[in-house]
Every structure is written in structure tokens, then in C-alpha cells.
Amino acid sequence: MAEDLRDRITKLFQKNVANRLMRALPFQTLLETTGRKSGQPRRTPLGGSRVGDQFWFVSEFGERSHYIKNIQADPRVRVRLNGRWHTGAAHLIHDDDPHERLKSLPQFNSFGVRTFGTNLLTVRVDLID
Template sequence: MARTRKYRIITTLERVNNRLTRWALRRGLAPRAFALLETTGRRSGLPRHTPVGNGLDGDTFWLVAAHGEQADHVRNLLAEPAVRVKVAGRWRTGRATPLPEDDTGRRSRSLPYQWDAAIGRMMATRPLTVRIDLDAG
């Protein structure tokens, strides 16, 4: 899968932002607009943490992955759909299901934090909706 110039530029900027946001999320210092997604590394088998927009809706967590299957966290959840999400300082377990037929623009506009969702739509190269069905908590 060829990576576009836009993808390379955006992901370079995201690496720096993700490090800062991940640090803040781990310490409970990040804004509520963000959550921490934990997947299992598809090759290493180790936990991998990725900052994502907060898409919590009851016992469902909605994620619009801006780069779709190009993103490592999406590749990881395709290999192992059991995930955890840290929202508002609390870990919840769940199962991820990619929804390639979903209207990502519409889904993104339905998320609770619109400023973050709007940035995601601008940066997106191959957006993909992922529904995470969370265990009752």
C-alpha cells in the first residue's frame, strides 16, 4: 500500500503530538476530548497505546481512524480485536470491529468533541470507522 505525501507529513506531525498526549493521558492530565486506546502489537504481542479522540457513547466507543488500515493501531486491532480504552481516567475492555462501509464523515460529525473530529477529518487520508463494543462497566 503506497503512502501518500499527505500521509507522511501528517504522521510526522502526529508522532510528536501523540507522545505528548499519551504522556498526559497516562497521568490523567489530558483534556476529556482524548482517550487512550490499547491494542496488542501484532508482531511483538506487547501492549501498544495510541491517543484517540474520545468517542464514548454509553457502552460503545466510536473511533474514526484517520489513516484507516495504514495506521499501526488499526493493523493491530485487525490482528487482535480485544482492546482496552482509557476514558476519563478509567480503563474499559472491549472488542473492536472495523466498519469499512460506514460513512466516516457522518460518523465523525456525530462524535462528542467536534473540534477534535474536525481536525481528524482535515488530516484524514483513508478514514475508517471502528466500533468498540465495551464490556459493561
């Protein structure tokens, strides 16, 4: 029960405060998915790392995250890295250890994911351009 309340408070803060501010920053990394119900682009600020032609990140709420549900419906995504958009295909990596993965990702974001996350899930985006 306490975990559900923490999830709701965290999601409410992210949706109404943090994400709105972060999306406005020109060099904030963004993940763009297609809304599974609306068909409209949905942009989510997040942290992760590009490794070659892949972009890795960890979802703090796993399959309960709306952007993860969007990926499950349509894995075609765009990622904005350093102000430039890249297209790609997202893959949920269930057999990856997200706690280990976070050690290789930007520490500021990883701290937040570790602190507030309750159902961590690794995601890999294979970048096309």
C-alpha cells in the same frame, strides 16, 4: 504522490510530537492495542464518543494505521475514558459513513481527522466493563 507525502509528514508529527504529549495527559482518551509483531501494548491517543456500552471513533488513515492493523490481528483492546480503563472488542465498520460519524464525535478531534485524514474508517469498540 502529494497524499502520500502528507500522510508521511502527518504520521511523523503524530508519532514523534503529538502522541507523546497527548499520552502524558491523564484524561486523554487512549486506545490500547496489542502490537501484532511485538505482542506489547501500544497506546494511541484519539478522540471519540462513548454511547452506552460502545465507544466510537474514526481512524484518519484507515487500514494503513498501525493500530488498525493491530486490531485486525487481535480485536481485544482497552480504552481509557476519563482516566479509567475499559476492556472491549474493536470492530471495523466499513459500511458506516465516517464523514457522518465525525459529526457526532468531539469536534476538535474531528476537525483534525477531516483535515489530515485520507482514508477514513469508522471503528466501534464494544465495551465489556
